[in-house]
Amino acid sequence: MAKLLEINNLRTSFHTYLGDIKAVRGVSLYLYKGEALGIVGESGSGKSITMMSIMRLLPENAEIKADSIKFNNKDLNKLSDRDMENIRGNEIGMIFQDPMTSLNPVFKIGYQLAEPLIKHKHMSKKEANKKVIEILRLVGIPGAEKRINQYPHEFSGGMRQRALIAMALVCNPKLLIADEPTTALDVTIQAQILELMKNLKSKIDMSIILITHDLGVVADLCNRINVMYGGMIIESGSTRDIFYNPRHPYTWGLLKSIPNPKEKIKGKLTPIEGTPPDLLKPPTGCPFAPRCDYTMKICLNNMPEAFKIDKGHFASCWLNHKNAPNIEKTNAGGK
Template sequence: MEKLLQINNIHTSFHTHMGEVQSVRGVTIDLYKGEAIGIVGESGSGKSITMMTVMRLLDNNGEIKTGEVLFEGKDLTKLSEKDMEKIRGNSIGMIFQDPMTSLNPVLTVGDQLSEPLIKHKRMSKSEAKKKVIEMLGLVGIPSPEKRIKQYPHEFSGGMRQRVMIAMALICGPKLLIADEPTTALDVTIQAQILELMKELKEKLNMSIILITHDLGVVADVCSRINVMYGGVVVESGSSKDIFYNANHPYTWGLLRSIPNPKLDIKERLKPIEGTPPDLLAPPKGCPFAARCEYAMKICFENKPEQYKINEGHYSSCWLNHPNAPKVKRNIERGEADGEK
């Protein structure tokens, strides 16, 4: 398989009046052509900033300190803004978190969808209109001929999300980045949006990066999952590895915090105690150590190595060291218990 995107040891910081916020601290992620991968973790773990780094859409106080982002072999961090404008919305499409604030309230949906076609594909207004109607129909919006004349506030939340998907796909990108595409939608609309993304992936043969805090969302869409915490990837592997053979306490915590439909008895969900680390002064050891019930002295003092669990499955946790105490994970309940 050919790699479409390679994020190599990226460090991204924001300079504030309080100091430097180290939002992304050495992230490495690979994406192959035609593949869908997930990036999961709590709010503030660095998921969205990693993708904003890829798109070069950081605020003025943001800085890519080190690392490279290779898209089809071209380092995006070295390109000029003019060259990046040719890639954004054309080769790489992005669905942003909040469709209401991402859409311009004073322009019709048709005008907003036509703009990238006129800019990138050099289409005439009539050609762009025809393509917009076709794309709105493809994403499941009824009566697209009438809808193109309407404004964002005239659409429901689910329909606005479909418009955002149409906008991201209108130029036929090779990569679609979906940042929390189902947030604030009811479960029925969530299922429809995810099914739509899977269908379009197969139809258009594109790659997808799905960002979410909900492991249940990535289970059905992604072949591989990267778990982020404190600005780093703490575990990565296939969906099967993450759900049935997770090797990091943070991943166990995420699994414990979602309902398990296979259980015959009702159980209270177990939250992860504590708060995420302050990235103004990141911990020198494992970022999860302060919240981890299995933390050892070394976890606070030294950053864990990346251990290979099996082919394609890696975990950055000192529990995988040969001399560490043995911890057995209960797969069915998503729990871990120290062996006595």
């Protein structure tokens, strides 16, 4: 299977008066064509910054370095700003976290969706409006002919999110990046949006990267999952690997903090104690060590390698070393 996206050793820092915030620290990942990849982790783990780095949508004080960022046989590192403008919104679509702040309140929905078609596909206004109506119907917005003449505040929260998905899809991108697309929505609308994305993936043969802090959200949609913490990927594998054979204490903690519908006796959820690392002064060892119940001396000063657990399954934890003590995995979160 061909790779659509391949990132090698991405590092992103923000220059501030306090020093450099090392938000992304050596991230490498890949995405196959037609695949859905989940990137999960707490707020501040570097999920969104990783994707914004690829899109070059960060403020001026950001510094982005990478050995390579290959997308559809192009190295995005080597593209000019003008060439990147032709990639964004055209070959790569992105759904941002909050639809109310992502949509311009002073322009009608139809205008905002037609704009990328006119810019990237060189369509006439009439052709673009026809395509906009089609895409609004595709994402499940009723009365699309009337809706294109309405403003964002006239849409409900769920409809605004659908409009934002339509905007990301209107140019038929090869890759859709969805950054917490269901965070501001109630549970019923969340399920509808996730089902919509799942259906669209199969209908238009599109690859998806889903960014979320909720492992439950990625379970049904994604083929593989990357778990991020402290600006690094600390575990990666198939969805089955992550849910049924997790091998990093942080992943165990994430799994134990979501409800398990199969449990007959409902107990309290277990939070992960402590706070994420200070990325102004990132730790030299494992970033999760101060919060981990299984911390060893080596964890504090030496970052573990990505140990291979199985084909396509890797975990950066010293517990996976052949000489590490045997930790009982009964509380390790396998669902």
